[in-house]
Amino acid sequence: MIVFEKPKALADVKLHYCPGCTHGIIHRLVAEAIDELGIEGRTIGVAPVGCSVFAYNYFNCDMVQAAHGRAPAVATGVKRADPNNIVFTYQGDGDLAAIGTAETVHSAARGENITVIFVNNAIYGMTGGQMAPTTLPGQVTQTSPYGRQVESVGYPVKVCELLSNVTGAAYLERVSVNDVKNVKNAARAIKKAFRYQLEGKGFSLIEVLSTCPTNWGLTPDKALKWLEENMMPYYPLGVYKDKYAEEAGK
Amino acid sequence: MADKVLMKGNEALAEAAIMAGCRHYFGYPITPQTEVAAYLAKRMPQIGGTFLQAESEVAAINMVIGVASAGKRVMTSSSSPGISLKSEGISYLAGCDLPALIVNVQRGGPGLGGIQPSQSDYFQATRGAGHGDFRMLVLAPASVQEMASLVFKGFDLADKYRMTTMILADGTMGQMMEPVSLDMGEVKAYEKPWAVTGTKGERTHNIVNSLSLLPEELEQWNIRRYEMYKQIEETEAMHEEFMTEDADIVVVAFGVAARVARNAIVAAREKGIKAGMIRPITLWPFPKKVLFEKAKTAKAFISVELNMGQMIEDVELSIRCSRPVYLCSRTGGMIPTPEQVLQSIEKAAKENGGDKE
Numbered sequence: 001m002i003v004f005e006k007p008k009a010l011a012d013v014k015l016h017y018c019p020g021c022t023h024g025i026i027h028r029l030v031a032e033a034i035d036e037l038g039i040e041g042r043t044i045g046v047a048p049v050g051c052s053v054f055a056y057n058y059f060n061c062d063m064v065q066a067a068h069g070r071a072p073a074v075a076t077g078v079k080r081a082d083p084n085n086i087v088f089t090y091q092g093d094g095d096l097a098a099i100g101t102a103e104t105v106h107s108a109a110r111g112e113n114i115t116v117i118f119v120n121n122a123i124y125g126m127t128g129g130q131m132a133p134t135t136l137p138g139q140v141t142q143t144s145p146y147g148r149q150v151e152s153v154g155y156p157v158k159v160c161e162l163l164s165n166v167t168g169a170a171y172l173e174r175v176s177v178n179d180v181k182n183v184k185n186a187a188r189a190i191k192k193a194f195r196y197q198l199e200g201k202g203f204s205l206i207e208v209l210s211t212c213p214t215n216w217g218l219t220p221d222k223a224l225k226w227l228e229e230n231m232m233p234y235y236p237l238g239v240y241k242d243k244y245a246e247e248a249g250k
Numbered sequence: 251m252a253d254k255v256l257m258k259g260n261e262a263l264a265e266a267a268i269m270a271g272c273r274h275y276f277g278y279p280i281t282p283q284t285e286v287a288a289y290l291a292k293r294m295p296q297i298g299g300t301f302l303q304a305e306s307e308v309a310a311i312n313m314v315i316g317v318a319s320a321g322k323r324v325m326t327s328s329s330s331p332g333i334s335l336k337s338e339g340i341s342y343l344a345g346c347d348l349p350a351l352i353v354n355v356q357r358g359g360p361g362l363g364g365i366q367p368s369q370s371d372y373f374q375a376t377r378g379a380g381h382g383d384f385r386m387l388v389l390a391p392a393s394v395q396e397m398a399s400l401v402f403k404g405f406d407l408a409d410k411y412r413m414t415t416m417i418l419a420d421g422t423m424g425q426m427m428e429p430v431s432l433d434m435g436e437v438k439a440y441e442k443p444w445a446v447t448g449t450k451g452e453r454t455h456n457i458v459n460s461l462s463l464l465p466e467e468l469e470q471w472n473i474r475r476y477e478m479y480k481q482i483e484e485t486e487a488m489h490e491e492f493m494t495e496d497a498d499i500v501v502v503a504f505g506v507a508a509r510v511a512r513n514a515i516v517a518a519r520e521k522g523i524k525a526g527m528i529r530p531i532t533l534w535p536f537p538k539k540v541l542f543e544k545a546k547t548a549k550a551f552i553s554v555e556l557n558m559g560q561m562i563e564d565v566e567l568s569i570r571c572s573r574p575v576y577l578c579s580r581t582g583g584m585i586p587t588p589e590q591v592l593q594s595i596e597k598a599a600k601e602n603g604g605d606k607e
Contacts, residue, residue, distance in 0.1 A: 042448035044320075056457045062446035064319045065459040067342050070312040073304070077316015077324070078446065080274060080300045085320075085448050103312070106305035 007031035009040045011060050020213040020220025022177045023051060026119060027058055029183070030090070033191040034061065037198065043086040044078050046071045048100070050092035051125040069100025072107035075114045086197055088115040094124045097133040097157045104159070104205075111168035111202035115193045118159060121210040122231060129215030133157040136234055141215070160207050160240035170202035172240040176209040176232060178224045185237075201244060209235055254429035259397040259419065260285035262430045263327075263353060264293065266398035270405040271437045272323040272351070273299035276310040278332060281365045282421040283355035286327040307332040311339030311352075318348035319458040321445025323405055327353035329421075330371050331362060333379075340414060341380025345460025347444075347475075349408035351401065353417045355424040358583035366583025367421035369505060372560035375418045376534045383472045385479045387415040387486070388533040390504040394428035400531070402434045407486065409440040411478060418533060420556065422506040422585070482535055489537035490529045493519065497526030498604030499595050500544055502565050503554035504530050506585060511554045514591035523599045533561070538568040545569035549602040552576045552594050554586060574602060 006012065009031035017023045034040050040061050047055035049068035056063035066074040071089035079087040096104050096118050107114065123141055124130040131144040134156045138147040148156075160174045171193060175186035186208055193204035209231050213223040239245075257265070264286045267275070275294060277287040287303065294301035300317075304310035310326050317324035328336060333354045343350050356371045358364040375388045387407050389400040397419060404415035446456050462468040493515055494500060503511040508529040518525040528544065530537050545551070550573055553562035559577040566575050578594035580586045598604065 040449065041451040044446045044448060046316075053461060056459055060449070060455050062448055062456045063458070064316070064446055065346075065457070065461055066315070067312065067338055070308070070315075070339070073309040073312030074316040074319070076302070076309075077274070077276070077313040077318070078320050079316070080302070080313070081317040081320030081322045081324075082447065102305050103309055106309065 007035045009034040009060050011058050013057060015058060016054055017051065018214040020211065020223055022210040023119065025177045025183060026117065026186070026208050026210065027055065029187045029190050030088070030117060031059065032187060033194045036191060037194055039086045039194070039198070042084065043088070046075045046078065046087065046089045048089070048091055048095050049126070050095050052090050052092060052119065053126070055090050069095050069098070070103055071095070072100065072103040072112065072114065072116065076107055076110070076112050079112065079114055083113070086115070086194065088117060088194070090117045091119065092125065093118070093120045093122065093132045093134040097159050105163070105166065108163050108166045108169040108203045108205070111170065113197055113200055113202050115197050116203070116205040117190065118205055118207045119210045120159070120207055120235065121212040123212050123215045125212050125215055136230055156234065158235065160205070163205060164240040168203055169205070169241055170243045171196050171204040174207040174209065174235060174237050174240065176227065176237055178209070178227050178232070182237070196244070207235070254431050256427055257394060257430050258285060258425065258427050259394045260355065260424040261289045262394050262398040262432070263401050263417065264289040265432060266401040266434060267325050267351070267405070268293060268297065268299070269432060269434045270323060270402045272325050272405065273297070274317040274322060274324040275300065276302050276304050276313040276324070276326050278304055278307050278310050278328065280329045280332045282357060282424050283327050283329045283353065285424065286353060307335035308338065311336040314350050315339055315342060315346070315348060318343065318350045319346070319446050321442035321447055323409070325351040325353065327355065329355050329357045330359050330368070333371060333374065337380040340386065341382050341384065342460055343414045344380065344384035344386070345382065346458050347412040348458065349412050349414070351404050351408055351415050351417065353419065356418065356420045358581065364583040365421070367506060367585060368556050368581070368583055369420055369507065370557035370560070370581060371418065372533065372555070372557060375416050376536070376564070379416070384475065385413070385534055387411070387413055387482070388418050389415060390418050390531060390533050391423050392505050392508045392529060394423070394426060394430045396531070397423055398430050398432060399434065406438055411482060418505070420505050483538070486532060487535040487537040487539070488531035489540055490531060492527040492529065494526035494528060494544060496524050498524040498549040498602070499526070499552065499598050500548045501525065501527040501552045501554055501591070501595065502530065502541065502561065503527060504533060504561070507554045507556055510586055510588055511591050513588035514595060517588065517592050518595045521596070523595055523604060525595050536564045536568060541565060541568035542570070545572045548573060549604045550574045550576065550598040552578050552598055554591055555579045556585060557581050574598070
């Protein structure tokens with residue numbers, strides 16, 4: 001008897017991610033949501049530059065690779081070409097909150113009916129561990145070797161908080177994949193974001209706090225602990241906006 | 251024969267795009283092409299199409315990538331500084347083998363430059379529209395009629411070769427009004443089995459991608475593309491000739507420069523100088539063969555341009571420097587006068603023995 005299966009939306013291939021990296025978990029959660037909603041045949045994913053650019057090999061739905069930061073614009077085009085299709089982007093922090101800030105904010109402002117999966121691991125992974133817009137104050141990276149000095153480079157960008165002021169955004173939630181409880185909660189949030197798109201409710205973004213053991217210079221278990229002790233206090237989990245829950249509550 | 255209507259170049263171009271089946275347009279305001287956006291903002295909702303004013307040129311070109319990936323006809327338009335912003339996306343379009351149509355209604359540069367007509371993006375369009383090894387089809391209209399018909403043709407070529415077509419116009423073509431026939435004929439439909447339309451559970455997934463970390467593979471992708479480019483150079487070059495049959499002095503000019511040159515050629519003929527003109531309609535592929543053949547009988551060439559001399563390099567390459575090539579140009583938004591071109595013709599004739607009957 002089969003008790004545990006790979007989601008159908010996930011390709012049966014070996015992922016290239018480093019040991020202990022939580023991209024694998026997040027990929028699985030996205031694939032589960034696609035399976036459960038039965039939308040694989042009409043889902044199109046957009047994978048921009050970053051560690052997860054190869055996501056186009058890992059999902060069984062149609063995929064588009066995008067330039068750094070441009071996924072929400074590409075997704076806008078894909079969605080406008082056929083609004084019946086379900087379109088998601090899978091973006092890292094450098095991609096979404098630095099080079100692609102304008103695309104992120106404006107796709108939210110337009111209320112673009114897409115789902116954004118935002119993986120925040122506080123560092124640029126693919127290029128080998130440079131300071132990201134979400135790198136914590138004092139955090140050591142290749143380009144902040146003395147720790148992030150807020151006096152000279154400023155403060156991390158809190159994406160959910162920032163977008164919560166954007167009228168067009170429908171649903172914003174920050175989740176984490178550091179333990180089973182939070183993984184289950186992340187699964188619920190991701191599925192809800194896809195469901196909102198199916199229901200035509202507009203722009204959703206799920207920020208997933210994630211680890212990067214390799215570039216953090218930590219073992220996988222210590223990386224999870226670092227996430228709990230450092231990222232979660234700075235980036236509180238929770239729903240930052242749910243336009244429809246707000247309306248229902250009125 | 252179809253009725254003609256009086257239209258502005260930018261508007262004729264926009265209407266022709268609709269006739270070519272384009273239902274998605276993404277733009278950003280910039281002079282002197284804003285009429286394209288304004289026209290489509292009105293028209294697209296009437297026909298169930300998408301008009302979207304993007305937050306930037308960068309976003310607009312990436313929205314174009316999205317629609318092109320989904321297999322539908324799509325267009326963006328801009329003017330010189332905006333095209334520079336699009337260059338990242340233009341390179342990705344090439345790397346992903348996506349068909350799209352981009353309009354550049356050029357203005358003077360570099361930098362913010364000015365807003366008057368220019369042809370100073372010739373190099374950018376024909377050589378360096380973005381990073382990497384690739385080519386773009388470049389069409390240069392010289393009338394409002396061609397603003398329309400070349401858009402129609404441009405969409406067809408883009409689909410046929412899975413390439414970007416650029417309409418390289420200038421402020422004059424965009425702003426000018428002329429009678430135009432919008433009888434464009436049939437739209438040829440192309441199968442796009444590579445597009446991301448959703449697998450519908452009926453096929454394995456399609457991936458639109460420009461990334462390969464294997465140099466052997468990336469090299470092969472580029473070689474395959476260049477084999478196709480070679481074929482395009484053989485078959486798709488377009489040009490128009492004017493009084494070239496017996497011409498000693500051959501003017502080469504495109505767009506508004508060709509219209510100015512035409513008057514100068516008529517004036518030169520009246521003075522007994524056998525002048526003529528080759529007007530490239532495709533700037534890439536450049537009508538190399540025609541120029542090469544003409545160099546066997548012509549005595550000299552003159553490149554008339556609205557820049558500091560860019561196309562002149564293609565003229566010299568085409569004729570393999572077998573004849574003198576003169577430059578007659580104005581830049582920064584200035585347009586050469588017929589008198590200036592006539593003087594160039596007279597000079598070239600005098601120095602190359604073309605002034606004697």
